[in-house]
Amino acid sequence: MSRILHTADWHLGARLIEHDRSEEHARFLAWLLEQITEQKPNLLIIAGDVFDSANPPQQALTQYYEFLAGVSRTQTEVLVVGGNHDSALTLNAPRDLLRALKIRVVGSAPEDHREALLDLGDVVVCAVPYLRERDVRRASAGQTSEEVAAQMREGIRDHYRQIFDHACSLAQGRPVVATGHLTAVGVHSSESERSIQIGNLGAVTADCFSGFAYIALGHLHRPQSVGGNDHIRYSGSPIALGFDETDAPKQVLLVTTTKSDKIEIRPIPVPCSRRMLRVNCLLDELPARLAAIIPTENELAPWLEITVDDGANHPDLDLRVRSALGTSPAAILKILAPRPADAQENAEAAFSGRTLAEIKPEEVFAERLRREGIDVTTDEAKALTATFAELLTIMQDEATGTPEEVAR
Secondary structure (H helix, E strand, C coil): CCCEECCCHHHECCCCCECCHHHHHHHHHHHHHHHHHHCCEEEEEEEECCEEECCCCHHHHHHHHHHHHHHHCCCCCCCECCCCCCHHHHHHHCCCHHHHCCCEEEECCCCCCHHHEECCEEEEEECCCCCHHHHHHHCCCCHHHHHHHHHHHHHHHHHHHHHHHHHHHCCCCCCCHHHHHCCCCCCCCCCCCCCCCCHHCCEEEEHHHHCCCCEEEEEECCEEEEECEEEEEEEECCCCCHHCCCCCCCEEEEEEEECCCEEEEEEEEEECCCCEEEEEEHHHHHHHHCCCCCCCCCCCCEEEEEECCCCCCCCCCCHHHHHHCCCCCCCEEEEEEEHHHHHCHHHHHHHCCCHHHCHHHHHHHHHHHEEECCCCCCCHHHHHHHHHHHHHHHHHHHHCCHHHHHHC
């Protein structure tokens, strides 16, 4: 019997509308170390997006290494795989040293699948990180977006089939578990996720993982299974990374495997250290609504997204909303006011109230198409958008890959 603790999408170093998240991450990591001590799992899987950016701040790196040092003092092994936000170079740099501490790091897909196998005794684990386009297909000129998507799907499927075959040779009938950092068909995404551009076009179905006893996935911030298959799971992020995740439970997953290939999955709720609340009301109602938001003991100050939905034009809206906060310890991060439908037609209105970090590149490209008089629903626009997505993916992969990968 093996016990595996599955988590993902920490996004250490992340900020929300220029507000620091390090204290929330510190509390989560301290709690997770307590769970490891209490639950005594054989393996901790971190399924990608350890960091929020390819060049994480020093504080984020410190949190990461101090946590790993804490786990190394237990009997639990660790497997870290790279995500689309991670730099493979940053993750892989200390991997030889970390391996001596029972910590395996697979920042990018190795050429030899056997290098990505971990034998725990009762179970064999396949370490599959975020698969970049160059890992699963060779680009050819003149391909349509549909052809690219089909090749991506087939390439990802082949990667899992090949590594499964190698794992089965090693496992000799024992259960085989795998990781992944990708988008699957039929899942629920969040606003805070960066699209895996071509990977989204090649989103895989559950049968891609046929034969595996459990698939520990990362990338999506809401915990969920894939295609009704309980053994194919996204653990979700441990903290809410956007206001649209306020209704999503945060958890890690404790997976117990047996030699008979049966598994038990138990979600362990992550304590919420900071509430992120959406308040939608009339301007006159706001003081009473805000007064009712009282932090509990040891809770960090709540963060608020305020929507004033009275249809009126308030030139001094920001001042009036912030004045309504009074002496409350809560912080207002975003103030919104619904716009008339006809105001949505121009980019200034569409992007109003949003920071640059909240606007996705594909939104800007779509707006550029509209300004050039190109209907975004036409075949021409779809082809241009697919080409833009491919170029954006290449740029992102070069920013997060190793020098050897970029050279390839």
